[in-house]
Amino acid sequence: MNKQENTNADGTKRSLSNRHVQMIALGGTIGTGLFLGASTSITKTGPSIILVYMIIGIFFFLMMRGIGEMLYQDPSQHTFIAFITRYLGQRTGYFAGWTYWIGLICVGMAEITAIASYVQFWFPHLPAWLIQISFLVILTSVNLIAVRIFGEAEFWFAMIKIIAILSMIATGIMMLLTHFKTPTGQVSLGNITTHLSLFPNGINSFISAFPMVFFAFLGMEFIGITTAETKNPRHVLPKAINEVIYRILIFYIGALLVIMLIYPWQSLSAKQSPFVQVFSLVGLRAAAAIINFVVLTSAASSLNSMIYSSGRHFYQLASESHGRFMSHFKGISTHGVPAQGILISATLILLAPVISALPYVSNAFSLITSASSDLYLIVYSLTIIAHYRYRQSADFMPDGFLMPAYKVFDPMLIVFFIVIYISLFFDSSNWLPATMGILWCVIFGFFSSRERSTVPTVPVANDKLL
Template sequence: MRHSNTPISHEAADDVPDESSLQRNLKNRHIQLIAIGGAIGTGLFMGSGKTISVSGTSIIFTYAIIGFFMFFVMRAMGEILLSNLKHKTFTDFCTQYIGQWAGYFIGWSYWLAWVVVAIADCTVISSYMKFWFPDIPTWAPAFSVLAIMFALNMFAVKMFGEIEFWFALIKVVAIIALIVTGVVMISLSVTSPQGVVASLSHLTEDGVVFPYGISGFFAGFQIAIFSFAGVELIGTTAAESHDPHKTLPKAINSVPVRVIIFYVLALGCIISVSSWAKISIDQSPFVQVFLLAGLPAAAGMINMVVLTSAMSAANSGVFATSRMLYSLSGKGQAPKLFHALSKASIPMRGLVFSCSCMGAGLVILLIIPEVMKAFTVLSTISAMLFIFAWAMIVVAYIRYRSIDPQLHIASRFKMPGGLLMPWLVLAFFAFVIVLLALESDTLHAMLCMPIWFAILAVAYLRKGKAPQLASETSVS
């Protein structure tokens, strides 16, 4: 391992970087599946039963609405990244267009968000492993998975791409299998042991669209927003994608299709087969559908899929945190020691530090042995940090349009909707934050945010405004 004094910059997508730069080894199939994996959060597998129970079939509209606004966040991020390939992550352009404080806050907040996500997913993996090994100590699977993710991320970035490729593929296959199974059951009007006949009419029955009125519909947003955490991950792969001008637009533009297939169609099939009133809050509705289809191995199969989904999220966290520390260090907003790469062009010191923080966080299993209680606290905190990151991306886009209008005019990947859409997206995020404040469990997590931002403010002021690396943020 060595320390690099070379700025993290590339003049073009097809440059041949030296050993002091992140390598562009992620191929198109890696980027596409990383994007898909980001769109399929563990919340879809773990929390969809609860979302349906509080919102009824209106939850389908909830996911569609969130997906709609997230598409524009992705387009804003994509336009700025492709307008200047010297930007390696969204922290880089937030630093340039909003200020060094913004890059500092969003960089460290995004780092913490993924640290918390990794801790949360390693935590919940413990409960999944008890399906097969009920007597295993809760902490053992969590620490084991973290160790495996650390070891895999020590190798070339292509290894991360391959891991996420197969993790995402498993999730895609599981959801497609559910949709196909649901369509067959609906077509054949299969009757479940509970006497429910599979039918599309369950989507529009009396009292199922808004079973608890508008308050139930709003409650769905509070839960569903968690499922989209990680959809912006392709923005952190820009520096390591082989052909960003080709791969990033394709991945971003497919967001609406992924939302329709993986959320709207899947939830539609679940409700049509099970009916809203019969869906259990405590059991994965994915398991229910396969059980109703008469597949005896359904529980174990879906448990494996959910386990894989959690491992995928933890793996993404390990990857994203090390790259974020590398980027922050390059701008003087993190210790210089993190701006070092291994011979495989991996930010090893950032990887070690991030995984150490994750390991320390897993001590929560020794303090709070109830896995789901610990997971609820962790996932809520991470969701708030992701909302902050998404909002800052949009604010940076508004500033980009004002400061560098020539780049927008020359862009071949313009965000649709003009300048009105970014403001609508910000208004939507403000609306979601208000909804999160209405529930006691999410409110408690929100109260942690002022503490975190106060810590960042003190650290930033004590450090002083570090000189910005002109080579990282200048427009070529």
């Protein structure tokens, strides 16, 4: 493939190889929610947490099949938000685009705040703001140089996470086969099956585990965002998405099973990473430092992806806008990246150290981040409605990467997202962010409906409402 064929019409470059995309897909599936949050979710529901991960994993896989089908039909799109605009109208796309972009910025701010705390594990006297600015400058530069450099960075970030999980699984299997004894008893299947109960801490704890696990999966959709800058996207994309289900089984279900084989789930400490607890048992004194390094790379990976994704989303917003201000962000740099979109996104993420330094703001910052994460549910729902309308449109590609039984699974997905949102109200710590999410939809939704920088979308042939 020559240089011209590697360049899109808008100037962006198809520099990501199959190796990059597969590892970005793996990295997007595995987040700090597993490394740090698994203990909390296990202590909530015990072994039934496996069922929660399996249910949510299946629905995420179905959502990715829907997104993948649309991107397969038109791999030139930088974000799946473009399909919301195309099939649900400019103003709905405007609402979804800004909502998703703001969510990315808030998550990026949370990640950069977490990075500072991880680095301070080794350098407690180093100012948090200096750490945050340093990491942001480095990762923004990585994104500005070339998409291939971003892909290479994500490849190695993902590799570190994968090695850590596979090492823990191998350690657990070794402990099981050698009948290893821990201070809490022998490593065995009995640690899972003894007094097995679906609701060991009550049905409310079981239900409240769903949003916790759901948000651990956020970021999986980044696989699709790389499509426009991937070599041979119609070859790479189906493989990357189809393998999502295996990644969930190995890296989430496998890791959780091993953790509970080693520890009776009632003995796990919710305040410490389960990985630290497992490696400490086999005498690895540096377990805490090693896992701190892993979660640091995981947070850096997430921040790197947030910068990449938010830059592309802002570029998409600019491309779809007819406002004078947004016209400044429609350009692609000589390196083939939307530099202005990346820079404005990174600048807003840079507000994190400023906000964190303000008195009494930590809870508000956490609240805003939680509320923005809740809004992903709204955007995901709109994406699935867009997929349904795509299947009813003249654009539909019958020989493409088809989502199976879309007339059944698309409505099921929307109901699932609604149920997850309702489940937020079963946990007192989530009801306020969930309420803020609803208020955002009402207020910004009204503003979006009156936004004049958008124009009516040309009706899609054969459109039918869901």
